[in-house]
Amino acid sequence: MDRGPRDPEAQRAATVEAALAALGLPSKVALLGGADMWSVGPVDAGSAGVFGRLVLSDGPAGVRGESWTPEDPSLALPSPTAIGATWDTEAARTAGLLLAQEARRKGAHAVLAPTVNLHRTPYAGRHFEAYSEDPQLTGVLGAALVAGLQEAGVAATPKHYVANDAETDRFSVDVRADGRTLRELYLEPFERIVRTAGPWLLMAAYNSVNGVTMSEHDVLNNGVLRGEWGFDGVLVSDWIGARSTLGCVRGGLDLAMPGPDTAYGEHLVAAVREGRVAEETVDVLARRVLLLAARVGVLDGAPPAVPDSALPAPLDGPAAVRELAARSFVLLRNDYRGEPVLPLEPGGPAESAESAEGGVRRIAVSGLHASAPRFGGGGSSQVFPEQVSTPLDALRAAVPAGTEVTYEPGPDPRSLLAPASGTDGFRLTAVLHGLDDAELARVEQRDGSVRWMGSLPGGIPFPDLGRVELVGEFTPGTSGTHRLAVRGVGHFRLEAGERVLYDAELQAESEDPAAAFLNPPQRTFLLDARAGQDPLPVRLVHSVPAHGVGGLFGLVSFELGYGPPAVPEQELIERAAQSAAEADCAVVFVGTTEESESEGVDRETLALPGSQDALVARVAQANPRTVVVVNAGAPVLMPWREDVAAVLLCWFPGEAGGAAVADVLLGAAEPGGRLPTTWPDAEDHLPVRQVVPDSDGQLPYAEGPYIGYRAWLRAGEAEPAYWFGHGLGYTRWEYEFMNITAIGVAGDSDGDGDPYRPVAKITVRVRNSGYRAGREVVQLYLGPEGPDRRLASFAVVEAGAGDAAEASLPVPLRAVQTWDETRLTWHPCPGPHRFAVGRSVADIRLTAELELKLAD
Template identity: 75%
Template sequence: MTDMSEPGRAPGAGSPDGPADARAEAARRAVVDEVLARLGLRAKARLLSGSGMWSVGPEPDAGLGRLVFSDGPAGVRGEAWTPEEPSVALPSPTALGATWDAGLAHGAGLLLAQEARRKGAHAVLAPTVNLHRTPYGGRHFEAYSEDPELTGVLGAALVRGLQDGGVAATPKHYVANDSESDRYTVDVRVGTRTLRELYLAPFERIVRTAHPWALMAAYNSVDGTTMSEHDVLNNGVLRAEWGFDGVLVSDWTGARSTLGCARGGLDLAMPGPDTVYDDHLVAAVRAGRVPEETVDALARRVLLLAARTGVLDGAPPAVPAAALPAELDAAHTVRALAARSFVLLRNEDGVLPLDLPHDGPGPPPRGPGASGAVRRLAVSGLAAAVPRFGGGGSAQVFPEQLDTPLDALRDALPAGTELAHDPGPDPRTRLGAASSDAGFRLTAVLYGLDDAELARAPQRDGSVRWMGGLPGGVPLADLGRVELVGEFTPEDDGTHRLAVRGVGHFRLEAAGRVLYDGELRPEGEDPAAAFLNPPQQTFLLDARAGETVPVRLVHPVGVNGAAAGFGLVSFELGHGAPVVPDEELIERAVRSAAEADVALVFVGTTDETESEGVDRDRLALPGRQDELVARVAAVNPRTVVVVNAGAPVLMPWRGQVAAVLLTWFPGQAGGRALVDVLSGRAEPGGRLPTTWPAAEEDVPVRQVTPDSDGQLPYSEGPYIGYRAWRRGPRGGPEPAYWFGHGLGYTDWYYEALHLTAPEPAGDDRGDGRGDGDPYRPAVEAVVRVRNAGLRAGREVVQLYLGPEGPERKLAAFAVVEAEPGGTAEARLTVPRRAVQEWEPTSETWQPVPGPHLFAAGRSAADIRLTARTAAQRPD
């Protein structure tokens, strides 16, 4: 039995755990104070701005080395945003949320720390602990869950893992950054109870229990004040109440006012060097508008972060090199994590696991649950061959090797087993990057302002993306233009499509002709959206198979690119093969499925429909994917649909297919993990971290766009996710799948639920203002379950608090495992915070009088046992 409700902290996770840690922390702080005392105002102000896109310092006079940040949270990209410098790609945060396993989250943090050290980064911008307020949020895939308890527990575990590895975690985006529309300017209007009980709750748990060394302020405003300047939430709640002693860093370009940020507690403005701090802050101090003591407080926290991460001379790092954890096998870790995240939504007649071989040690997993030998497998859907392994935007990394489902299946099948693949219609409206598989050989050539060649960089594909630095160390100010040059040798005769994607002026030449010479302009004013989701224009090129044609794409950079402060160059040459009519592609897939033992249909979202920088306008699968599934299912009763999406999608065919398996964005090892699960070598261990709707009109919270005043009211209050569905009228629409739902390859019987209330701590007044520990146990529960099936299995035991209805909420959870016929006990700790509610009038947490009803089950709607506490209130 493994208890995952709230694991203990490991040494090195933040605040001192014992005498030795306390002495080391005191030594760090003493060095910080000594450095601060000898610095002048201008030197202290320089510490508060980035020195580049990703770094702070170096400042030799302060003994400060170069402190490097890197994007996360599904990998560590480092300072280079290019396929030429690959990273380990982890499953998306929604996948991690689906594991419901704090131990796995801690392991993911350890792997992120390992990657950060390899990449030379000292702080990772992760985890994202905003909530799934609505499935229309464009960055839904980057957050864990709709529930603050699940989000907080997993987020805290990942923070511990990162910092146990000596790397600073940076939970983000503080706070209420739950959608993308007008995210720079939107003013979220939210009641204090809702803010406290939902959106602040994961951050509070993480700060109080995992002690992150940094935290990121969101772009948006809350109740009229932008978060980089929010004195009440930053200095009042975060620091004074919760005890946060780390660095509060702006989201990139999120610092807008010198006085507002300094008074609002923002320690670090990124990127740099041109920020609202530095000389602007020095002038404000000398004019008497900002006390120098304020600058000292901000600089002290930046120096403390440097000390903890080992880049401040004379200060012992929080985790010495000798205490670093053992290196993880990255390939094994991401593969196991992916399999544990897959959610089996439907499995009629035990069609899964299939009788497929596997590539691991030991005998094939035949026996109980296997559905019969598969001699012919029909695979359809573009996502089988071109899967989305991760979400778009700042979470994107480039893996060195990507296991596609199609390749993994082909590798696993023995001789004599047939596999046919038909891609079906392409659901994308934009062309993907030109690739070597399609016949392109490309090089990026950098030219100076005087037209002299400065450097060359071989390209893995047609995507050119550099941020903060250029190949060959070319100075940003010297760059005049970039040319993507090479050749294209097509495999097929016909009319190929070439595309230009980016912002600015472009000239595209192919086969001696100019296909385009013009300007591409972004929509809207969000600079990040222009970078992450730029426009694309497509052109036609007739070509013969095997005949090589020259290709050249010219992009003048100038002041609109590299000189904009980011050192940003980003554009893409796209390609599409000659078009085959969609109807013919569907017919091919249907014919193949009709002759197969099992039909696997892969469907999913695209980078156009799920990405940072833009919210979703519909939940339906893009293109004709729904039609593909329905028509394949009509000819093969053993149709298994694999859903490759980071957020809920509508599945109107779900009742017509034998099985539905959700793989999220599974990271670089998703293909092999899928074979593990399909063959039964691994059980699909995931449970839904968010509720999936059956129809668009049923979604209870839909608004992501601010009103004409720029305000986005959270008028639904605390009722999001499963609580919102419970709030609807009796007999109203049900979701397709409830929060917590997920099937395995065995059955579980819930035998008993026992509750005990430990004695309150004698020195714990619990007055709601930080006196006492809100995460000490209020109720301890033991749930005994029995594996009633024929296979070993894993169960996620979920404990809910409150009566049936919208007030019932997740209170604790645990992962257990048992052999067939075996029993397991899930020991769950319900924290005191779960039996409190925020009282807006007194602005304190108040206990909810008992007795309290607890319900244990397999999802928010599948309750197996209930029990009440004694009449006295637990806290």
């Protein structure tokens, strides 16, 4: 291969070496830590050029950029669980392209995505941010998203390496797992992504694994990640996850974030000058950061990995998000007296043999999530979209004239009041004051949420900020006892009219440093007001501690919450039931809340919050043609699932989720998703539940490699509500035949070869035997019946009514290997190898056996 001076890769390498040679020790060390919350550099390399300012941004369901505020909106994508439910590599690649497009718009060079931890248990609070319980599905989709991001010249950052699968004590927990469990489950998605997609960054997790924190884990970072897999990118800490200068250097951590006060900096300079760290070791770390800068185009003289002329064509963001959402929705149930109730046929008689009886002229919608849906999960993945489509508005806009859509919100399932907004009657402005009480800046607020991280409006330095006031007016729309709330950490003074409702300190309820802004406490106060009165002046004053919450980094985060006068819950439920009784069909929207699914805290129960189960049960009693739409990023219990006509899972669908829900309910789009995770029927039946470390701070993965569907198959005592891979769609599929072609390949037991090249190719022909076009996810499992059966390959096919389609399913070598704890290497699973093709792990349609000849 010609690797002369015209070769971009050779030119990048030469430029990196020239820049490294021109840097002194302090400048090289400056590359290894953040300059602020989100960026590295710039660093002047003299005649060799300049390392420009390299900006990282949170993901993975949107790109926030350097601001975390509603005043700087971002495109909100469906949650990673939704992307996982597509089982579609092209959908994941599209998500990556959208993230890259947003990153470029916001001036970011790297996105902290995808999250490829596993759904070990649905109690994990950040479950919605990862794809699946299955390592193969996770790895394939994660690699596709990385490819989409980097195809557009933006660095991907798979995270959190490794075993960061729950939130409880996540900074200190020590995960204990044997080699087989780590290799076959938790390391597997990272290995596939590194080997097949070549990410330019990777994030080390907060937690420890077998006694060593991941930012310092020499064996897993230097030995496995770099030595075995060949990772040549930057290993970055999770934010504030780098704690020891020498430990991080020995563990191969290239970049400590955020800055400027990190475990590196002056500490590392001193360690080199005192002879405790060799400067050549610093060079190794700095070289990788320089290569990253070259790849994303912020190193002078180095051609970027993707020049502007090669960037992909721009996407219509809202349209793409809407399509991704519909493709992810999972139809769990669709049976009204032996016939499907969905899709709804509004305004007239049914047009197809698969439609439910009669036309629909009145639809009774209920549930708060219809008018206030959760488009994304809480925590660092949260973004603020410019506009959110609600299912209620979208349904009303989509039904034809003559079809009525009524609405009853039912009981509010939230235990926390939402930020006060214009629709509640508030007009608010944030006013920033300096230490000398002078006004520094004034910002019009979209709602009562104030959040700035890393930077302040107008470029005001954090040390100059003394307090923030949220001031404005409240015009009551109804008479009664209204509720105002303060949420945050620190000192607050709340005034309404001439009353002082609160003047005291709010303390964080967790030792997790991030909890101060991810899950702060809230205090609620009552305010009597009547409709028609003059607007009430409202003022919430927050005294800002030096450098923000906890002194960790610049951060201001608090909320003014609001709730209207309360109505008894049973009255709200009866209103919804009465409306349903008078309608042709009922659609109830239920889901989780910010309190029940968020980064920083694990779930205590899988039950739907509040009285939502009672709402569904009562509406279904009033109208048996009840459809339930579940707006949740992770499994919830559905005790009423057999008593309703249909259950549609819409996940956290992103900003266009309401329009996508209307598309699917009315048949303009098919619910194309399949479950990426097994959904339990009851909490007592969950085979893996533990997320709380023991008294020694250890969390044993005692179940070994048996999580998800393999754990359910192993337990064998109870059936889940819905198995991994389940999903109905709007048509029927027949599986006609499968062909297997073996491909000769060496065993690769030493790990030097490609474990993802195929050892067999499966061709499956399926036929759409329904009345409309549809999509099918063809799933291939390997192994005997029982807990050792595992997903090996999958493919999405499309076909019109009556047409056939063929799915091509390559079987990678890794699918027929297992980790040998004694020999510390991979070896082939013994044959004969049983192939099972079906619509879920529990709905197998075709099977065959073939002896694959694999070297050990």
